[in-house]
Every structure is written in C-alpha cells, then in structure tokens.
Amino acid sequence: MAADGADVLMSTIENTDATEAKPEGLQEFTLRLRRYDPESGQAPYFEEFQIELEPHRSVLDGILQAKAKEDGSIGVRCSCRAAICGSCGTRINDKPGLACHTHLDEALKRSKDGKITIEPLGNMPVIKDLIVDMDAVHWKKQARVTPWLLPKEPLPEREHIVPRESMVDVTQSMACIQCGACVSDCLSMEIDPLFVGPAALAKAYRFVGDPRDSRHAERLSNLAEDPHGIYACTHCFKCIEACPKGVAPMSQIMRLRRIASQDHHINDRNNGERHEMAIVNSVKKYGTLNEAKMVPDSYGGPLAPAAAKELVASLPVITKALLRRKVTPKTALFHHKNPDQAQIKRIYQEVQGREQRLELNLYITQPDEDPAELAAHEAHVAEAAAHDAAEQAERAATNQTEAGA
Known part of the structure; x- marks a missing residue:
C-alpha cells in the first residue's frame, strides 16, 4: 500500500511538472x-x-x-x-x-x-x-540632406513663434524612427545606389516644411539639381507600405517637388519642373498622356537643342515601339482626346482656382477631436465666460451702489 501511495504521489508530481513546463496557450x-x-x-x-x-x-x-x-x-x-x-x-x-x-x-x-x-x-x-551596416547607406544619406535646422537671422530674444499648422505638418516626417524599412524596399535605390533615398528625403522635408529654417531654396535647389535627388523617385509606393510609423516618405518627396517647382520655380538640369508641367498640360489638353510630346515638351519644346539631342538618343526606343506596334505614326501625330474632356477641364479649373494649394497630410486634415465634443466644449467655455462677465457686472454695480451710499 505504501508503495502504491508513493507511485500515486510521484505520478501527481510528474503531471504537475508537465503542466508547469507547458503552460496553456503556447x-x-x-x-x-x-x-x-x-x-x-x-x-x-x-x-x-x-x-x-x-x-x-x-x-x-x-x-x-x-x-x-x-x-x-x-x-x-x-x-x-x-x-x-x-x-x-x-x-x-x-x-x-x-x-x-x-x-x-x-x-x-x-x-x-x-x-x-x-x-x-x-x-x-x-x-x-x-x-x-546602417552607417554605410542609411546614416550616410541622412547626412547628405543637412539634417539640422539652419535658423533665420537675427534670432529672436526668447523663442520662435510659428503657426500651429506648420509644426503639425512636419510632425509626420518627424515621426520617423530611422528603422531603415523604407530604404530596404526602395526600388530606386536597388537600381541606383546613389539615390538619396526615401528616409533621407523625408528628413529633408522636415526642415523644408519648417518656417524657422532659412535655407529652403538652397535645400530644394540642391536636391533638384542632384541627378540622384528628388526626381529620381519612381513612385513605386513601396516606402509607404514599408513604413511602420505612417511617415509616407514618398508623399514627403512629392511635397518637396511641388514646393521646388510651384513655389520656388527651380529650373533644374534634370528638367523636373518642365517634365511635371508637360504631364499636367498633356492631361489638361487630351485627358491622357501624349507620350510622343513628352520628350520635346520636357526639354523646352520641339525646337530646343536639348530636345533634339534627347529625341535622337531615344530613336532606338521609338523604333522598337513602332516595330512592336505599341505606337503608330497616326497615334503619335494625332493623339486622341478623352470624350469627357470637359469634366477634366472643370477639375483643373477648380484646383487651380484655389487660393491655397491643398496638401494631403492626415496630421492636418484629420480632426484632432470629435466635432460634437469640440462644439460642446466651446459652448461650455462660452457659457462660463458669460457667467463670469455677469458676476463681474453685478459686483461692479454693487460697489457703485455702496460708494454712492
């Protein structure tokens, strides 16, 4: 009996150990x-x-x-x-x-x-x-964009006063934790290792978007003139998908381009602004992209020497497209118009008629608070202010009465 009791005890201990060794949920x-x-x-x-x-x-x-x-x-x-x-x-x-x-x-x-x-x-x-090795690529490219503030002179005696919207805007690029995920998936960097890269360009917007910085034009001109700068991005959206913090580096690159071309009108050697306007005007006129006119329009017009040189360099590609019937002389010379071209022109008129350019930044466009709660809070503040004003008026009237007595 004693032996049987010992066996039972040992079996209980083994079962207990097994239960402790493998907790539930593993x-x-x-x-x-x-x-x-x-x-x-x-x-x-x-x-x-x-x-x-x-x-x-x-x-x-x-x-x-x-x-x-x-x-x-x-x-x-x-x-x-x-x-x-x-x-x-x-x-x-x-x-x-x-x-x-x-x-x-x-x-x-x-x-x-x-x-x-x-x-x-x-x-x-x-x-x-x-x-x-983050130093070899990631941090080296970060240093390329001068990642620090170059303040305007003279410096204020106490502090810079800037609009709230401006600082909220750069908050998106400031959210970067330098993990390198966007660099890892960047197709442009895979083809061109010299490309500045999504993380560094997102950091560049952090200062270009900061009103306290004094070198916006210089920063943008530097990145626009660089053949591996802002115009080397191919819009593959991979950096947006990869970022764990919602920085959306490609969106920051597009902002750098818009500010460089539309605000500072930087006429760079990469033809960034002219190429952008060639696309805008083509869609505005035809509703689709007229690829036959893209090269001459991007290089200053069909009579520009640079356009002629580029067209000659593009002859092998044009010949291959003709042989494979991806394009015909008729479609090249007489580009068709979209049947809903009036609607497209209406969109252009509405967008270009705005007083200010609308930047798609969720950090700004998304409301910080629920509208109903915000309205209730404002009503409460107004009611409290009215109550305080009534009390002050009553107190002033009482003091005046006592003084007259």
Whole structure:
C-alpha cells in the first residue's frame, strides 16, 4: 500500500511538472533565419529553429528565444522592444518591418510554407545574420540632406513663434524612427545606389516644411539639381507600405517637388519642373498622356537643342515601339482626346482656382477631436465666460451702489 501511495504521489508530481513546463496557450513556430558570417568565408544560408511562445508574442521574442536556447551566435540588433527605437528592422516573409512590432501569428498567416522567414534589410551591406551596416547607406544619406535646422537671422530674444499648422505638418516626417524599412524596399535605390533615398528625403522635408529654417531654396535647389535627388523617385509606393510609423516618405518627396517647382520655380538640369508641367498640360489638353510630346515638351519644346539631342538618343526606343506596334505614326501625330474632356477641364479649373494649394497630410486634415465634443466644449467655455462677465457686472454695480451710499 505504501508503495502504491508513493507511485500515486510521484505520478501527481510528474503531471504537475508537465503542466508547469507547458503552460496553456503556447504554440510551436518554425523560424527560418538567414545566417551569414563574413569572417567564416561561408556563403549565406538559411537555418531553422523551433520555438514555443504565445501567438501574440513578437517575432523578436522568437528570435531571442532561439538565441538564448539554441544558438547564442545569432546576430540580431534590438533595444527598446516597443517599436520606438527602430533597431530591430528586418525582412519578415519578404516584407520589411519591425521584429518587435510583428506578432508571430500575423507573420505565420503571411507565410507561404508554414515557416516564418526572417532576413536582414535590403539595400544595405550585411554585417552578420540580421545586422546590417546602417552607417554605410542609411546614416550616410541622412547626412547628405543637412539634417539640422539652419535658423533665420537675427534670432529672436526668447523663442520662435510659428503657426500651429506648420509644426503639425512636419510632425509626420518627424515621426520617423530611422528603422531603415523604407530604404530596404526602395526600388530606386536597388537600381541606383546613389539615390538619396526615401528616409533621407523625408528628413529633408522636415526642415523644408519648417518656417524657422532659412535655407529652403538652397535645400530644394540642391536636391533638384542632384541627378540622384528628388526626381529620381519612381513612385513605386513601396516606402509607404514599408513604413511602420505612417511617415509616407514618398508623399514627403512629392511635397518637396511641388514646393521646388510651384513655389520656388527651380529650373533644374534634370528638367523636373518642365517634365511635371508637360504631364499636367498633356492631361489638361487630351485627358491622357501624349507620350510622343513628352520628350520635346520636357526639354523646352520641339525646337530646343536639348530636345533634339534627347529625341535622337531615344530613336532606338521609338523604333522598337513602332516595330512592336505599341505606337503608330497616326497615334503619335494625332493623339486622341478623352470624350469627357470637359469634366477634366472643370477639375483643373477648380484646383487651380484655389487660393491655397491643398496638401494631403492626415496630421492636418484629420480632426484632432470629435466635432460634437469640440462644439460642446466651446459652448461650455462660452457659457462660463458669460457667467463670469455677469458676476463681474453685478459686483461692479454693487460697489457703485455702496460708494454712492
């Protein structure tokens, strides 16, 4: 009997240990990490790790568990673990993002083979495993745009007074945490490594949009003249999709272009302003883009020497388009007009008739408070002010009566 009792006791202890060892809610995940150590001389390869965590835990938690329990040599960069510092930027299932801000269950849903694939960010040299050299690309390009305020002179005695809307506007670009996700997915940088890049240009708008800065024209002229500057962006929207903080770098680049061309009228060697106006005028006239006129219009007109030179350089492309019947002499010479051209002209008249250009910035256009709550608050403030005024009037009348007595 004693032996039977001991067996029961041991069985109870084992069951208790098993229950403690595997808490409810744990789930197994397979992490497929890209490994690379330049000192080993070995080519990059993928290695799989099995982890057990709650599904709501982050991918970074999974990487750190694999590092702690299976291989301490895994190279990963992290700090705050709260989507603030931007250190843990990686590519998860072919999409850039913050490892600390991506839940394991969400990453698994995006997986094609049931495994969570984690790689270092693109467009930057890899130091080891998931760690990239931010100095070589990201921070070097940040320095390119002079990322500090160049204030107007003379400086005020106490402080700068600026409109609230101006500071709210640059708040969107100030939200950048320098994680490098947009740089990783930038197609322009993949083709042209010298391109200034979305993160640096978003930082440039932070100062071009700041009324306290005194070098707006110089900053814009510098970036417009640079063949790898604001006009090298191809509008692929990848940086907008990649950004975990809603900075929308491509939108900041478009603002830089608009300010450079429409406000400062910078006639740059990249023909940025002329090319922009060629597109605007073509759509206004035809409703569609007349590609046959794009080159001459972008280079100063069909009789301009630069346009003739560019047309000659484009002959191989034009010939190939004619041979493949993507364009015909008739469509090139007589571009068709959109049947709803009157509606398009009406849109142009409405937009160009505005006193101020409308900038699409959610930080400004989105109301800070609920309209009903704001109206109620204003009514309450007005009622309190009226009550205070009535009390003051009554008190003044009482004092006057007492003085007369």
